[in-house]
Structures are given as C-alpha cells and as structure tokens.
Amino acid sequence: xxxxxxxxxxxxxxxxxxxxxxxxxxxxxxxxxxxxxxxxxxxxxxxxxxxxxxxxxxxxxxxxxxxxxxxxxxxxxxxxxxxxxxxxxxxxxxxxxxxxxxxxxxxxxxxxxxxxxxxxxxxxxxxxxxxxxxxxxxxxxxxxxxxxxxxxxxxxxxxxxxxxxxxxxxxxxxxxxxxxxxxxxxxxxxxxxxxxxxxxxxxxxxxxxxxxxxxxxxxxxxxxxxxxxxxxxxxxxxxxxxxxxxxxxxxxxxxxxxxxxxxxxxxxxxxxxxxxxxxxxxxxxxxxxxxxxxxxxxxxxxxxxxxxxxxxxxxxxxxxxxxxxxxxxxxxxxxxxxxxxxxxxxxxxxxxxxxxxxxxxxxxxxxxxxxxxxxxxxxxxxxxxxxxxxxxxxxxxxxxxxxxxxxxxx
Amino acid sequence: xxxxxxxxxxxxxxxxxxxxxxxxxxxxxxxxxxxxxxxxxxxxxxxxxxxxxxxxxxxxxxxxxxxxxxxxxxxxxxxxxxxxxxxxxxxxxxxxxxxxxxxxxxxxxxxxxxxxxxxxxxxxxxxxxxxxxxxxxxxxxxxxxxxxxxxxxxxxxxxxxxxxxxxxxxxxxxxxxxxxxxxxxxxxxxxxxxxxxxxxxxxxxxxxxxxxxxxxxxxxxxxxxxxxxxxxxxxxxxxxxxxxxxxxxxxxxxxxxxxxxxxxxxxxxxxxxxxxxxxxxxxxxxxxxxxxxxxxxxxxxxxxxxxxxxxxxxxxxxxxxxxxxxxxxxxxxxxxxxxxxxxxxxxxxxxxxxxxxxxxxxxxxxxxxxxxxxxxxxxxxxxxxxxxxxxxxxxxxxxxxxxxxxxxxx
Numbered sequence: 001x002x003x004x005x006x007x008x009x010x011x012x013x014x015x016x017x018x019x020x021x022x023x024x025x026x027x028x029x030x031x032x033x034x035x036x037x038x039x040x041x042x043x044x045x046x047x048x049x050x051x052x053x054x055x056x057x058x059x060x061x062x063x064x065x066x067x068x069x070x071x072x073x074x075x076x077x078x079x080x081x082x083x084x085x086x087x088x089x090x091x092x093x094x095x096x097x098x099x100x101x102x103x104x105x106x107x108x109x110x111x112x113x114x115x116x117x118x119x120x121x122x123x124x125x126x127x128x129x130x131x132x133x134x135x136x137x138x139x140x141x142x143x144x145x146x147x148x149x150x151x152x153x154x155x156x157x158x159x160x161x162x163x164x165x166x167x168x169x170x171x172x173x174x175x176x177x178x179x180x181x182x183x184x185x186x187x188x189x190x191x192x193x194x195x196x197x198x199x200x201x202x203x204x205x206x207x208x209x210x211x212x213x214x215x216x217x218x219x220x221x222x223x224x225x226x227x228x229x230x231x232x233x234x235x236x237x238x239x240x241x242x243x244x245x246x247x248x249x250x251x252x253x254x255x256x257x258x259x260x261x262x263x264x265x266x267x268x269x270x271x272x273x274x275x276x277x278x279x280x281x282x283x284x285x286x287x288x289x290x291x292x293x294x295x296x297x298x299x300x301x302x303x304x305x306x307x308x309x310x311x312x313x314x315x316x317x318x319x320x321x322x323x324x325x326x327x328x329x330x331x332x333x334x335x336x337x338x339x340x341x342x343x344x345x346x347x348x349x350x351x352x353x354x355x356x357x358x359x360x361x362x363x364x365x366x367x368x369x370x371x372x373x374x375x376x377x378x379x380x381x382x383x384x385x386x387x388x389x390x391x392x393x394x395x396x397x398x399x400x401x402x403x404x405x406x407x408x409x410x
Numbered sequence: 411x412x413x414x415x416x417x418x419x420x421x422x423x424x425x426x427x428x429x430x431x432x433x434x435x436x437x438x439x440x441x442x443x444x445x446x447x448x449x450x451x452x453x454x455x456x457x458x459x460x461x462x463x464x465x466x467x468x469x470x471x472x473x474x475x476x477x478x479x480x481x482x483x484x485x486x487x488x489x490x491x492x493x494x495x496x497x498x499x500x501x502x503x504x505x506x507x508x509x510x511x512x513x514x515x516x517x518x519x520x521x522x523x524x525x526x527x528x529x530x531x532x533x534x535x536x537x538x539x540x541x542x543x544x545x546x547x548x549x550x551x552x553x554x555x556x557x558x559x560x561x562x563x564x565x566x567x568x569x570x571x572x573x574x575x576x577x578x579x580x581x582x583x584x585x586x587x588x589x590x591x592x593x594x595x596x597x598x599x600x601x602x603x604x605x606x607x608x609x610x611x612x613x614x615x616x617x618x619x620x621x622x623x624x625x626x627x628x629x630x631x632x633x634x635x636x637x638x639x640x641x642x643x644x645x646x647x648x649x650x651x652x653x654x655x656x657x658x659x660x661x662x663x664x665x666x667x668x669x670x671x672x673x674x675x676x677x678x679x680x681x682x683x684x685x686x687x688x689x690x691x692x693x694x695x696x697x698x699x700x701x702x703x704x705x706x707x708x709x710x711x712x713x714x715x716x717x718x719x720x721x722x723x724x725x726x727x728x729x730x731x732x733x734x735x736x737x738x739x740x741x742x743x744x745x746x747x748x749x750x751x752x753x754x755x756x757x758x759x760x761x762x763x764x765x766x767x768x769x770x771x772x773x774x775x776x777x778x779x780x781x782x783x784x785x786x787x788x789x790x791x792x793x794x795x796x797x798x799x800x801x802x803x804x805x806x807x808x809x810x811x812x813x814x815x816x817x818x819x820x
Contacts, residue, residue: 032744033740033744045740046740047740047743047744047747049744049747050736050743050744050747053734053747054734062624062627062730064622065622065623065624065627065696065730066695066696067624067729067730067731068729068730068732068734069629069730077747077748077751112735113734113735113736115736115739115740115743117739120737120738120739123735123737124737127708128708128710128737192608193606196603196606198602198805198808212474212475213475214472214475214477217472217475219479230804231802231803231804232642232802232804277718279718279719285476285818286475286476294812294816295808295812296808296811296812296815296818297804297808298537298538298807298808298811299804300538300718300719301718302718308687308689308710308711308712309689309710319477319478320472320475320477320478320479321477322478324463324464324478324523325522325523325533326460326523326525327530327533327534327538328530329525329527329530330443330455330456330457330525333457333460333525334442334443334457334459334460337457337459337460337463337487338487341487392641392642393641394640394641394642394707394709395608397708398608398705398706398707398708401706401708402704402705402706405706406704408695408706
C-alpha cells in the first residue's frame with residue numbers, strides 16, 4: 001500500500017509540481033503570515049496563528065487520536081513568531097515562538113494545506129463532496145449508471161463507483177438483486193447502517209388497506225421528496241423491486257431537483273428567491289401501524305435550500321405532506337404560490353419515466369431528486385411490492401472517503 | 411378526552427375570542443384574498459389560491475392519510491373564485507369556483523389557520539418549537555430542572571416536562587436511575603429511538619488504553635459539542651453516570667452556546683458575523699474498535715448556525731475535532747481566529763461546573779450546549795464510567811407534540 005505522504009502527494013500535488021526543496025526560503029510578513037518561496041518562485045502562505053494553532057509537536061497534538069491537545073487559554077492568539085526558517089535537510093519549516101515554544105512542519109504537510117484557491121477547490125471537490133452534475137430529461141441516458149448487485153457487495157471499487165454516481169448524478173440502478181427482503185439492508189450495511197425513521201428501518205411500499213400514508217395507495221404519486229418534515233431528512237432512498245405491477249402503471253418518474261433549482265435561478269430569479277427564502281410547513285401526523293406510537297413530525301423549510309457555500313443542498317417538495325398551515329405573512333403566501341407553480345411546471349417538464357423490473361434496486365439522492373410513480377392496479381395474482389431503506393449522506397460520504405483515500409490519516 | 415376542535419380552540423383561540431357566528435360576512439378582495447369580517451369587526455383574511463389549494467372536499471383531500479390529493483396540473487393557481495359566502499347555520503365559508511368546483515371550510519378550521527402575526531407566532535411557539543430561554547452562569551440554579559428517572563419512564567406528564575426543559579433550557583438532570591447499562595436505551599426508547607452513529611448506538615465513556623477518541627482519555631476535555639463533523643449532528647446527549655470518579659476531577663462543565671452567540675451578536679457584531687459565515691472543517695478519522703470499519707467524517711460549518719427564521723440552530727465547537735485543513739481564503743482564516751478567541755473566552759467565562767453522582771443522568775441539547783469535563787484520575791478500585799446515547803430533535807419534538815396535542819390531527 002502506498003504511504004500516506006505518497007497518496008496525498010498524488011491527490012493534491014498535481015498542479016503544485018514538486019521541486020527539489022533546495023532553495024526554499026521562509027519569511028515572516030508583518031507578524032501575520034509566514035511565506036515560503038519555492039525555487040520556481042511559487043509561494044505558499046499561512047497565517048501565523050494557524051501555524052501555532054496546528055503545531056504538530058507531541059505537547060500540542062495527540063497523534064494517536066489525531067486531536068489538537070492545546071487548550072486555547074494557553075494563548076496561541078497573541079503569541080508571536082520570533083524567527084522562521086526552512087530546514088533543507090529535513091524539508092521542514094521551523095518556527096521559534098516568543099514564548100520559547102518551537103514548531104516544525106513538514107513541507108508535504110504544508111503543501112497539503114495550501115490556502116490557494118485552486119488547492120482549496122481541489123480538496124473540496126475530491127475529498128469533501130464530489131460536485132453534482134445537474135441534468136435535464138435529454139441527458140437521462142447519458143447519466144444513468146448501472147451496477148450488478150453482487151459486484152456492489154463484493155468489490156470495493158464498484159461500491160465506490162456506485163456511491164460516487166449517487167453523489168454526482170443523484171441516482172443509480174442496481175441489477176440482478178435476489179428475491180430477498182433483506183437486499184436493502186445488505187446494501188445499507190455495506191455502506192454503513194440504515195437510517196431509522198418513524199416508519200422503522202426497512203419499509204414496504206405496497207398497496208395497503210386502510211393505508212396511513214398516501215404512498216401506500218395505488219393512486220399516482222406526484223413528484224416529491226421523502227420526509228421533508230424531518231430536519232434530518234433521509235439522505236438516499238434504496239428501493240428494491242420485489243414484484244412489479246403487470247398493469248400498465250407503477251412506473252417510476254424522476255426529475256433532478258437541483259437542475260430545476262438552477263434553471264429557476266437563471267431564468268426566473270424572482271421566483272427562485274421566493275422558493276429559497278419562504279419556509280413551508282411540511283408535516284406528517286399519524287402512526288405506522290401502532291396507534292400507541294403516534295408521531296407528529298413538522299419541519300419548516302423552503303423548497304430550495306442552499307449550503308454555507310451557496311450550493312444546492314436540499315429540495316423540499318411533497319404535495320401530500322405539505323401542511324395547510326402556512327406560517328408566513330399573507331403576502332408571502334400569495335407570492336409563493338406563483339413561484340411554486342413555476343417550479344412544479346418545470347419539474348414535470350423534465351421528468352423521466354422508467355419502470356423497474358423485479359431484481360432492480362433504484363437508489364437516489366432524496367435531498368436532490370424528485371421522484372414519483374404512475375398509477376397502477378394490483379390483481380389477485382400480481383401485487384406490486386417494493387422494499388425500501390434510507391441511509392444518510394454523513395455515512396455515504398464517509399464511506400466514499402475511506403474507499404478513495406484509505407491512508408488519508410495524517 | 412377533549413374533541414379535536416375543542417383542543418385547538420383552547421390552543422389557538424385565546425386571543426381570538428369566539429363570538430356567536432351570527433353576522434359574519436365574507437367577501438372577495440380583487441380575486442386575491444377572501445376576507446371574513448366577524449361581528450366584533452375583526453377580520454380573517456386568506457389568499458384565494460391557498461383556499462383552493464386546501465379544499466377539504468373528498469375529491470381534493472384524502473382524510474384518512476391527511477393528504478392533499480389534487481395534482482397541481484389541475485390548475486388551482488389560475489382558477490378564480492366566482493362567489494364567496496358565509497353559511498351561518500353550518501358555520502362555514504362557501505366558495506364557488508369558476509371551474510364549477512365548490513369548497514366549504516369550517517370557521518374553526520379557518521381560525522386555526524389565521525394568517526395574523528400573533529396567531530402565527532403562537533403556533534410556532536406552542537406547536538412547532540418551544541422558544542429557547544438563554545441563560546448565563548448566574549441563572550444556572552434557576553434554570554436547572556430535575557426529574558426522577560422512574561417518573562420519566564412511567565408518567566407522560568413528567569416525560570413531557572423533561573423534554574420541554576431540554577427544548578427551553580437546553581439541559582436537565584434525571585436522578586435515581588438504577589445501576590444498569592440499559593438506562594440510556596430505556597430513555598431513548600421512551601422518546602422514540604436512539605440515533606445510531608459511527609460510535610454505535612449506546613456508547614461508553616471511560617478511560618481506555620489506546621483510545622481512538624480524545625474523550626476516552628482522563629485529560630480535561632475543553633468545552634465542546636459532540637459530532638460537529640456530521641451534517642446530522644446528534645440532537646441530545648443522554649449521559650448516565652454509572653461510576654463517578656472519587657478523585658477531585660471528573661466534573662461536568664457546561665455553557666449555553668446560544669447565550670454566547672447572542673452575547674456576541676449584541677456586543678461583538680463583527681466577530682459574530684465571522685463566526686456565522688465562515689465555515690470550519692470539522693472531522694473525525696479513525697474507527698471505533700474495528701479497523702475494518704474505518705470512518706472519515708467531514709462537515710464544513712460555521713461555529714454559529716441559524717435557521718430559516720434567523721434563530722440560533724446549532725453551535726459547532728470542538729477543539730479536538732477541528733481539522734488543521736481550513737478550507738477558506740487566507741484572510742478569512744486570519745480574521746476568524748480573532749472572533750473564535752472571543753467566543754471561547756466568553757464561553758469559558760459563562761461555564762458552570764457540577765459533578766454528577768452515580769444514578770444521575772445528565773441530558774443536554776448537543777446543538778446548543780457546550781460541555782466539557784475536568785481532568786480526573788482512575789484508580790484500581792475506582793474507574794469513572796459513563797454510558798451515553800443520542801436522540802435527534804425530529805423525534806423529540808414529535809414526541810412533545812403528540813404528548814401536548816394528542817388530538818391535533820385535523
């Protein structure tokens with residue numbers, strides 16, 4: 001196996017071509033930054049306070065738990081660097097601090113933490129989250145990824161490719177899963193573990209008499225996301241087709257919600273702003289078969305949610321779970337409907353339709369994709385039957401990182 | 411048991427005093443709103459589109475699943491009301507729409523959905539989330555709530571009071587729990603279910619040789635929140651003291667993080683803005699005993715996070731889990747440290763200290779409270795031993811609602 005330094009060198013060193021360290025110089029800039037100038041003139045620059053905060057000596061850093069030890073009250077903020085130098089032989093930046101503490105930093109370690117815009121973006125795209133590639137209806141064929149169920153279970157490379165497809169395209173199809181109610185559990189546990197919800201851990205989607213949830217009827221299910229009424233909305237939905245309907249219906253519909261959000265941002269910016277800022281009440285009241293365990297879920301969130309970097313993070317849309325209580329000023333409610341109408345119009349126009357077969361496992365990012373189902377008819381001999389389970393993205397991204405960068409520990 | 415209408419009448423009707431409906435008039439305002447004028451002159455006003463969207467007839471609404479049935483493409487947005495009237499006998503608003511559809515709405519139902527600012531705020535505070543009462547060190551005694559463990563398990567009213575204390579004050583203490591490793595599980599299942607994490611479902615906090623996590627050492631643990639490296643960070647932490655340290659240490663420390671955030675907003679607005687907007691990399695790399703199941707958790711989030719309404723939603727702070735990779739521009743990193751220093755200074759100044767006894771269960775809102783621990787010493791005869799479990803707020807708020815408003819189903 002490659003060493004840690006090696007791996008990260010491959011990962012982050014592409015554009016930052018390594019040179020012999022001969023000739024690297026270090027200097028202190030106004031007590032605020034430390035700058036390393038490399039032989040080719042390229043510079044690496046770090047805040048002094050960041051360097052002190054991340055001193056890697058055994059007094060400051062507990063290597064076994066990869067944890068910063070220092071208590072902040074020891075005063076790193078106001079300790080100044082007295083002298084900075086570069087040790088050619090050890091390839092280390094050396095800092096002597098005014099409180100007589102000394103720190104040394106490997107050049108490799110520093111390069112991996114380069115503050116330049118390109119290095120930061122590379123880290124975010126490769127290690128943090130693979131950027132979503134948005135797609136409309138005409139691209140459906142090009143973005144569809146299929147994997148054999150057994151390969152996902154047995155081969156790490158296939159597992160990784162499947163999870164990256166979910167991160168990038170928002171969905172993927174697994175084929176040839178056995179007729180076994182535990183398929184979704186095996187897949188979830190291959191990633192990590194199932195997200196438990198008020199509907200249990202593994203759930204069944206089939207027509208139920210006296211259904212307590214609209215999804216458990218044979219009626220068409222309009223484009224929606226599951227569980228908008230949770231702050232911690234389910235990350236991916238793993239849907240295994242045990243029995244498909246022989247009636248003309250029961251097909252899946254799907255739209256890339258991030259694509260629609262992006263289209264609205266570009267083409268209908270005023271509507272976009274309304275859908276991004278006006279919270280909607282999403283709710284779920286009832287029980288899942290045991291009246292002694294009722295739930296009353298409620299989450300207020302806009303249709304379009306962004307993360308701290310301004311990227312699309314979550315789409316909320318579910319006609320059956322949108323509360324008639326709309327806890328916003330009257331004028332906002334009125335304006336919101338116009339924007340919502342446009343969103344649904346675009347989402348419907350971009351919806352793809354396909355019908356899974358028994359043994360297919362349709363998996364999608366529930367924070368991003370809108371999914372639905374066409375109406376169908378069960379018969380005495382043929383009852384449509386799907387099994388589902390959720391997994392959260394914290395767990396999926398963690399798995400992708402450990403698969404792609406097994407040595408990224410330093 | 412009280413009827414549903416009764417309950418909600420009590421809940422929402424306080425300031426909207428009910429009058430005999432005699433004399434209520436309905437009118438259409440510019441095809442955009444429907445206005446009801448009550449005998450005392452007070453008005454209720456609703457967007458026409460909202461009324462159409464929430465028609466309660468069996469064609470539009472599936473009562474058994476409490477779900478809106480209508481497909482949007484049926485065109486509610488552009489259907490106009492032709493005639494509005496008020497039926498005194500049935501106490502219903504009647505709307506005849508231009509597409510020949512007719513809707514009727516109970517006055518009660520409409521009053522519960524009053525769009526006035528007061529009615530909306532009341533709904534948010536009473537049903538959605540009980541507002542947090544922020545507190546500093548001098549208020550610690552006044553905000554401390556204690557409950558007997560058995561009462562929480564056996565009495566719904568005590569369970570509800572405990573959960574509301576967590577929502578409002580951010581923490582509570584349970585006393586007299588048995589010496590049983592399943593106490594935290596029983597409590598979590600009394601609410602709903604445990605949040606599973608990369609550290610399992612029930613976890614042990616005790617000094618461990620070769621600890622993979624800094625919390626499993628005897629060193630002091632500075633003020634922190636658990637799991638900032640999860641998007642779906644654990645909601646509450648339930649910590650049961652099985653064995654307390656007989657050494658002078660092992661005491662709990664705690665600060666109300668929302669109070670500190672609020673103080674910064676008022677007293678150091680520039681620092682506040684930095685802590686609210688600059689994302690920090692929180693990470694956790696390792697495994698929990700099984701090297702074959704590694705994890706690499708990573709979440710970028712600011713120290714202070716707000717919700718869609720601008721309320722404090724989450725505090726992230728954990729010295730041992732803050733990554734040396736800081737994926738923001740150099741100048742932001744430099745500025746951030748100044749603000750962070752102030753935050754920690756204030757948090758330390760407001761920290762309370764107390765030492766639990768065996769049988770105590772210390773429970774706190776992990777999105778809000780910073781908690782820590784003073785250093786301690788195990789001996790051969792005395793090994794500090796805590797058991798912990800997490801539960802998420804989606805589940806806690808749902809439980810509070812079903813306890814407080816068991817009939818809020820319509």
